[in-house]
Each structure stands twice: as structure tokens, then as C-alpha cells.
Amino acid sequence: MRKTLKTILLAGILLSLSIAQAQDTKEAWVPGKVIKLEVKFDGPDASRINMIYGSLSTLAQRPADQAGFSNSIPANGVPISSGIFHLEFTIPETVIPGDYTLSMDVRAPGIQLSYNDGQQFHFHAFHIENHGTFAQPSVTIKEIH
Numbered sequence: 001m002r003k004t005l006k007t008i009l010l011a012g013i014l015l016s017l018s019i020a021q022a023q024d025t026k027e028a029w030v031p032g033k034v035i036k037l038e039v040k041f042d043g044p045d046a047s048r049i050n051m052i053y054g055s056l057s058t059l060a061q062r063p064a065d066q067a068g069f070s071n072s073i074p075a076n077g078v079p080i081s082s083g084i085f086h087l088e089f090t091i092p093e094t095v096i097p098g099d100y101t102l103s104m105d106v107r108a109p110g111i112q113l114s115y116n117d118g119q120q121f122h123f124h125a126f127h128i129e130n131h132g133t134f135a136q137p138s139v140t141i142k143e144i145h
Contacts, residue, residue: 035089053105101125
């Protein structure tokens with residue numbers, strides 16, 4: 001009886017640890033998936049904003065087997081209503097893996113503003129995984145006559 005109780009208790013502890021660990025892991029985004037965000041501006045001049053451009057970017061180093069892959073993903077904002085825009089980032093096949101943070105270029109007539117994660121707002125990073133590869137080919141050039 002005592003051995004069965006210890007086994008059940010140990011199984012319960014292991015199960016709760018695995019659930020806690022699973023909750024701590026970030027969702028991995030992969031090429032082809034779409035990250036959708038709603039951006040809402042508040043304040044007396046929020047309604048004057050007429051255009052936004054978003055960018056998700058990473059400071060991760062480019063892997064050697066991903067020559068030419070990008071470290072940023074652009075998106076044009078779609079106006080939904082006064083001061084509210086939607087951004088949709090489609091993760092391309094040629095983006096390096098890493099944690100991507102949001103920045104935005106915001107426009108109103110005669111005005112251009114920059115909004116960067118960690119400065120004007122705080123939002124979580126998106127963890128992107130990409131196992132695609134591209135090895136940069138060598139090149140030979142010769143003059144012909």
C-alpha cells in the first residue's frame with residue numbers, strides 16, 4: 001500500500017512538472033504561418049494617423065547554412081477604424097530563426113513617428129523556427145574575348 005502511494009505521488013509530481021514546463025515554452029512560429037496584430041492608438045491626435053508600416057525583426061546571427069535569409073518581416077497596416085489598424089505578418093520561407101520584436105513607422109499628414117518595442121510600447125517577442133537552408137554557391141568569373 002505504501003509503495004503504491006509513493007508511486008502515485010511520484011507520478012503526480014512528474015506530471016505537474018511536465019505541465020509546468022510545457023506552459024513555459026514559447027509557441028514556435030514557422031514559415032507559412034501568419035501573425036495577426038491589432039494596433040490601437042489613443043490620444044487627441046490618434047484619429048489623424050492614416051498609415052502604419054510594421055516590421056518584426058531579430059538580432060539573431062544568421063546561420064551559415066541560411067545564406068541570404070532575412071532577419072526582418074514587413075507588413076502594411078490596414079485601417080479598421082479611426083486610430084485602429086491590423087498588421088499581418090506572413091512568415092517567409094527565407095527568414096532566419098530567432099526571437100522577433102515589433103517596430104512600426106507611423107504616419108499622419110506631415111508627421112512621421114517611430115514606435116519600437118521596449119520604448120513606446122511593450123509586447124512579447126515571437127519565436128520563429130526555420131530549418132530551411134541555402135548554401136551560397138561559389139562563383140568563377142573569367143573575361144571572354
